[in-house]
Amino acid sequence: MAERKVTWGPRDKHTLIGKSIQRIDGVEKASGFAKYTNDINPPGTLFCKLLVCKHGKARIKKLNVEAAKKVPGVHGVYLFKNEGDTCNWDGDIVAAVAAERSQVAQDGVRAIEVVFEELKHFVDEDDLAAATAFKETVETDGKKEEVSRAKDLVDRTVGDPDAALKAAEVVHEGYYGINTISHMCLEPHGSHAHWQTGEGPKLVVHHSTQNVSGTGGQFATKFGLDAADVRIICNYIGGGFGSKFAADEWGWAAAQLAKETGRPVRLMLDRATELKTPGTRPSGYAKVTIGAKKDGTITVWKSHHWGTDGPQGGTIDGNQMPYVFDFENKVVKSTGIKTDCGPNRAWRAPHHPQLCVVTDCAIDDLAAKLKMDSKEVFLKNIKQLDKVAAQNSDLYVAEINRAAELMDWKAKWHPHGEGGKGSVKRGLGLAINRWGGGAVKGTCMVKVHPDGGAEVFLGSQDLGTGTRTVIAQVLAETFGLALNKVKVNLGSNAYPAANPSGGSITVGSVTGSTRRAASEALWKISDLVAEKYKVAADSIEAGDGKLWSGGKAVCTWQEACRLLDNRALEVMGESPVKDGLTSVLVGGCQMADVSVDTDTGIIRIHKMVAVQDCGTIINEMTAKSQIYGGVIMGIASALSEERIMDNTTGRYINADLDTYRLPRIGDIGEIVIDLWQPDSEYNRGVVGLGEPPVIPTAAAIANAVANATGVRVPVLPMTPKRVLDALKGARA
Amino acid sequence: MHDHEEESRGPGFNRRDFLRGSGAAVAATALVNGAHEGLAAQDVKKGVVAAGKAQDIKLKVNGKEVTAKVENRVTLLDVLRDDLQLTGCKEVCDTTNCGACTVMIDGKAVYACSRLAIECEGKDIKTVESLRNGDTVDPVITGFCKHDAMQCGFCTPGFVVATRAFLNQKPNASLEEIRKGLGGNICRCGTYAGITACAMEIAQKGGA
Numbered sequence: 001m002a003e004r005k006v007t008w009g010p011r012d013k014h015t016l017i018g019k020s021i022q023r024i025d026g027v028e029k030a031s032g033f034a035k036y037t038n039d040i041n042p043p044g045t046l047f048c049k050l051l052v053c054k055h056g057k058a059r060i061k062k063l064n065v066e067a068a069k070k071v072p073g074v075h076g077v078y079l080f081k082n083e084g085d086t087c088n089w090d091g092d093i094v095a096a097v098a099a100e101r102s103q104v105a106q107d108g109v110r111a112i113e114v115v116f117e118e119l120k121h122f123v124d125e126d127d128l129a130a131a132t133a134f135k136e137t138v139e140t141d142g143k144k145e146e147v148s149r150a151k152d153l154v155d156r157t158v159g160d161p162d163a164a165l166k167a168a169e170v171v172h173e174g175y176y177g178i179n180t181i182s183h184m185c186l187e188p189h190g191s192h193a194h195w196q197t198g199e200g201p202k203l204v205v206h207h208s209t210q211n212v213s214g215t216g217g218q219f220a221t222k223f224g225l226d227a228a229d230v231r232i233i234c235n236y237i238g239g240g241f242g243s244k245f246a247a248d249e250w251g252w253a254a255a256q257l258a259k260e261t262g263r264p265v266r267l268m269l270d271r272a273t274e275l276k277t278p279g280t281r282p283s284g285y286a287k288v289t290i291g292a293k294k295d296g297t298i299t300v301w302k303s304h305h306w307g308t309d310g311p312q313g314g315t316i317d318g319n320q321m322p323y324v325f326d327f328e329n330k331v332v333k334s335t336g337i338k339t340d341c342g343p344n345r346a347w348r349a350p351h352h353p354q355l356c357v358v359t360d361c362a363i364d365d366l367a368a369k370l371k372m373d374s375k376e377v378f379l380k381n382i383k384q385l386d387k388v389a390a391q392n393s394d395l396y397v398a399e400i401n402r403a404a405e406l407m408d409w410k411a412k413w414h415p416h417g418e419g420g421k422g423s424v425k426r427g428l429g430l431a432i433n434r435w436g437g438g439a440v441k442g443t444c445m446v447k448v449h450p451d452g453g454a455e456v457f458l459g460s461q462d463l464g465t466g467t468r469t470v471i472a473q474v475l476a477e478t479f480g481l482a483l484n485k486v487k488v489n490l491g492s493n494a495y496p497a498a499n500p501s502g503g504s505i506t507v508g509s510v511t512g513s514t515r516r517a518a519s520e521a522l523w524k525i526s527d528l529v530a531e532k533y534k535v536a537a538d539s540i541e542a543g544d545g546k547l548w549s550g551g552k553a554v555c556t557w558q559e560a561c562r563l564l565d566n567r568a569l570e571v572m573g574e575s576p577v578k579d580g581l582t583s584v585l586v587g588g589c590q591m592a593d594v595s596v597d598t599d600t601g602i603i604r605i606h607k608m609v610a611v612q613d614c615g616t617i618i619n620e621m622t623a624k625s626q627i628y629g630g631v632i633m634g635i636a637s638a639l640s641e642e643r644i645m646d647n648t649t650g651r652y653i654n655a656d657l658d659t660y661r662l663p664r665i666g667d668i669g670e671i672v673i674d675l676w677q678p679d680s681e682y683n684r685g686v687v688g689l690g691e692p693p694v695i696p697t698a699a700a701i702a703n704a705v706a707n708a709t710g711v712r713v714p715v716l717p718m719t720p721k722r723v724l725d726a727l728k729g730a731r732a
Numbered sequence: 733m734h735d736h737e738e739e740s741r742g743p744g745f746n747r748r749d750f751l752r753g754s755g756a757a758v759a760a761t762a763l764v765n766g767a768h769e770g771l772a773a774q775d776v777k778k779g780v781v782a783a784g785k786a787q788d789i790k791l792k793v794n795g796k797e798v799t800a801k802v803e804n805r806v807t808l809l810d811v812l813r814d815d816l817q818l819t820g821c822k823e824v825c826d827t828t829n830c831g832a833c834t835v836m837i838d839g840k841a842v843y844a845c846s847r848l849a850i851e852c853e854g855k856d857i858k859t860v861e862s863l864r865n866g867d868t869v870d871p872v873i874t875g876f877c878k879h880d881a882m883q884c885g886f887c888t889p890g891f892v893v894a895t896r897a898f899l900n901q902k903p904n905a906s907l908e909e910i911r912k913g914l915g916g917n918i919c920r921c922g923t924y925a926g927i928t929a930c931a932m933e934i935a936q937k938g939g940a
Contacts, residue, residue, distance in 0.1 A: 033861070463883075
C-alpha cells in the first residue's frame with residue numbers, strides 16, 4: 001500500500017477549502033439567537049455592579065459595605081480590596097455587589113461607605129523629562145530608595161553608527177508617537193457562574209474568553225477544586241483582541257458570589273471599567289535619526305523611544321526596532337515609564353503597529369527630504385530586512401508593486417507637500433508589516449458515527465474570525481461531505497484541549513489537527529471499504545457524499561460508515577506536526593489615499609489598499625473579513641482612537657463610547673483587499689491572519705497625510721487639533 | 733464621606749441618565765400617563781436611590797402581549813434582556829452611543845437603552861428575534877451572512893435591526909444615504925464593508 005500522507009491535496013480539487021464560504025453560525029449571530037456570556041440568564045441569576053477607584057492613585061481609608069448588604073434585593077458583596085489597600089489606577093476595582101437587578105446592584109454600590117485618601121499620581125506618559133523627574137521612595141528589603149518613574153530598558157548598538165552618520169549624504173531627524181488605546185471589546189470581560197450538586201462539574205462558568213481550554217484550572221486552584229470539577233463554556237465571545245486569556249479576579253468574584261448566595265451570578269465589567277482595567281495597548285514616542293545615501297539607501301538608524309504600559313513600566317519592544325527593516329549600523333534605546341494608568345495586555349499584534357508607525361513614518365520622512373517617491377525608498381531598502389522578514393524580501397517587492405497597481409500609485413503620486421492648491425490636500429502613503437502566525441499545540445477528536453454523522457470536538461473558541469466555519473470546511477472536505485453534514489463542537493473545556501486564540505495561531509492549529517484526525521479516520525474507513533468491496537484501500541477517495549476508486553463510485557459515505565459495526569470511530573488529531581499543513585511568517589503592504597482639510601484638520605479616507613499573504617487560505621471570505629477588520633481598526637488608531645489621561649486628576653477621562661471615538665460606517669472610505677495567493681503560497685501551508693492586517697494601516701495613513709500636506713503630524717491619532725497644530729507649527 | 737461622583741460624560745447629558753438617577757421616580761411619573769402616578773417610590777436619601785416599587789407593565793413585543801414587573805427606572809433594554817430573555821439586543825455602551833441595543837418601536841429604530849420600559853406601554857416593539865422564524869429569516873439577515881457582515885457578532889443584531897428599519901424608510905437608498913443612515917451603530921471588529929454591501933444590494937432590489 002502506498003504511503004498515506006496528510007496533505008491539503010491538490011488545490012483545484014477542493015470544493016470547500018479555499019472558497020468563499022458563509023460562516024456556519026451566521027444566522028445564529030445575525031438573528032440575535034447566539035448566546036454570549038453577557039446573555040446567560042437562567043432563572044435566579046443575580047447581576048453585579050462594581051465600585052471602582054476614581055482617582056489616579058489612592059489609599060482606601062475607610063470601606064464599609066454593611067449598608068450595601070442591607071439594601072433590599074442585594075444578596076452579596078465581594079471585596080477586591082480592603083481598608084488600607086492602595087488602588088493603583090482610575091478604574092481599579094474595589095468591590096462588586098450582586099443583586100436581583102442591575103439597578104438594585106447599583107443601589108448597593110451607592111450604599112457602600114468608602115473614603116479614599118488621594119496619593120500622588122503620574123500619568124503623563126509622553127513626557128520623558130517629567131517621568132525622569134518624578135521620584136518616589138520605594139522600600140525593598142528594608143532599604144529605602146529614591147526611584148524615578150523612567151527606567152532605561154534597551155540600549156543596543158550594532159556596527160559603527162557615529163561613523164556611518166558622519167559619512168551619510170542625507171540625515172533626517174524626526175519625532176513620532178502613538179498614544180495608548182484600549183481593547184474596547186463590545187462584550188465586556190466577565191462571567192456567569194453557578195455551583196451545582198450531584199453529577200457533573202461542581203462549578204460551571206460561562207466565561208467570555210479567548211482561552212476555553214486554559215482557564216478552568218485558574219478557577220479550580222482558586223476554589224480548591226480539581227480541574228475536572230470546573231466547566232468553562234464560551235460558545236460566542238463579543239471581542240477579545242488579546243485581552244481575554246485569564247479567569248481574572250472578576251471571574252473569581254462571580255464564582256465566589258455564586259457560592260455565597262447559592263444563586264447563579266453574572267458579573268460583567270461596566271463600559272468605563274472595561275476600558276480602564278482589563279488591558280490597553282502601550283504607547284510609544286520616539287526620536288529617530290536616519291542617515292542615508294542620496295539614492296535612498298539607508299546606512300544608519302538611531303532611535304530612542306519611550307512610553308508606558310501602565311504599572312508594569314514597559315513600553316513598546318525595543319528589540320524589534322526598527323521594524324521589518326534592519327540596518328548595518330544602529331543604536332536603539334528604549335525607556336519604560338511606570339504610570340498610574342491601567343495595565344497593559346496583549347493587543348492584536350502586540351507592539352507591531354506602534355513599531356511600524358515609528359519606523360515607516362521615519363522612512364517616509366526621509367523620502368520627503370530626498371524628494372523621492374516613498375515607494376521607491378521602501379523598495380530601495382527592501383534587502384535590508386531583519387532576520388525574520390528577510391525570508392520574505394521577494395514577497396515584499398511583489399506585494400508593494402501589487403498594492404501600487406491597485407492604488408494607481410504611479411498616476412496619483414506626487415512629491416510631499418504638493419497635495420493640491422486649495423485648502424483640501426490629497427496624498428498617498430504606504431507601510432509594510434510582518435507576523436509569525438504559526439500553529440501551536442492543540443488537539444481535537446473527530447468522531448464518525450455508524451450512520452455517517454461526522455463531528456469534531458475541541459476546546460477552542462470562535463472569536464468571530466470564523467474558526468467554527470474553517471474547521472467545518474476541513475472536516476467536510478476531507479470526508480467529501482456537504483458543509484451542513486458535519487458538526488463542529490467547540491467552546492467547552494470538556495472537549496480535547498485546544499490552543500488559546502491569540503497571535504494568529506488558531507487557524508493553523510485547529511485546521512491542522514482536524515485534517516490529521518479526519519484523514520486518519522478516512523483511512524480507517526477506507527480499509528473497511530476496501531475489504532468489503534474488493535478495491536485497493538490506497539485508491540479510495542472521498543467526494544460528493546461517496547467513496548471513489550479509480551474514478552468509479554464504490555459506495556456512499558453512509559454505506560461505508562455502516563461498516564463501522566455500530567461503534568463510532570474516534571480519532572484524535574494533534575497540532576502542530578511538521579507535515580506541511582501549516583507554516584509561519586507573512587508579509588504585507590498597505591497603501592492609503594487620503595485628503596486633509598487644512599482649515600478644519602479633518603482627514604478623510606478615500607481608499608485603502610491591503611495586499612496580504614497568509615499561506616494556504618481555508619476560507620477566502622472570512623480571511624478577507626480579517627483584513628477589513630484590521631484596516632478599520634487601523635483607521636481608528638490613526639484618526640480618532642486614544643486613551644486620554646488627565647494629568648491633574650490622574651483619570652481616564654474618555655472611557656465611554658461617546659468620547660472614545662471609533663470610526664462609523666461612513667468614515668472608512670473604499671477598502672480594496674488583495675489576498676496574495678499564488679500556488680507558492682498555497683503550497684506552504686496555513687498561516688494565521690488575525691494580527692498582520694492591523695499593523696501597517698495607521699502608518700500608511702500618517703504617511704499619506706504627510707504626503708498631502710508636506711507636514712508630519714507626529715503623534716497619532718491625528719485628531720483635527722493635532723493636524724492643525726502640526727500645520728501651524730510648520731507655518732511658524 | 734461618600735465618593736460616588738458619576739462618570740464624566742462631557743457635555744452629552746442625556747435624559748435617560750437623569751431619569752434613572754436620583755429623583756428618577758418623580759421625573760418619570762411626569763412623563764408617563766397618570767396611571768402610574770403614586771406608584772412611584774420617592775425614598776431618596778443620603779445619595780441612595782430608593783429601589784422604588786415594582787409595578788406590572790404590559791408591553792407588546794414581537795406581536796405578543798407580555799407583562800413584566802419592573803421599577804419605573806428600568807430600561808426597555810433590561811426588560812427585554814433580563815425579563816423576556818430577548819438577548820439579541822445587546823448592552824454595550826449604556827450611554828446611547830453605539831446602537832447594539834437597537835430595536836424597532838412603531839417601526840422606527842430606537843436604542844432600547846434610551847427608553848424606560850414604562851414609556852413603551854402601548855407601543856409596537858420589535859426586536860431582532862422577530863426577523864427570524866425558524867429557518868425563515870429576513871433578507872437583511874440573509875444579506876449579512878452572504879456578505880460576511882459580522883465577526884464577533886456582538887454589534888450585529890443591532891446593525892441588522894438598524895438596517896431593516898432604515899431600508900423600510902428608504903427602500904431605494906443610495907450609498908451615501910446608507911453611510912449616513914447606518915451611522916448610529918458602532919462595530920469594533922470592522923465589518924462596515926460587508927454591512928454596506930448588504931444594504932446596497934437590498935436597496936438596489938427595492939429594500940424588501
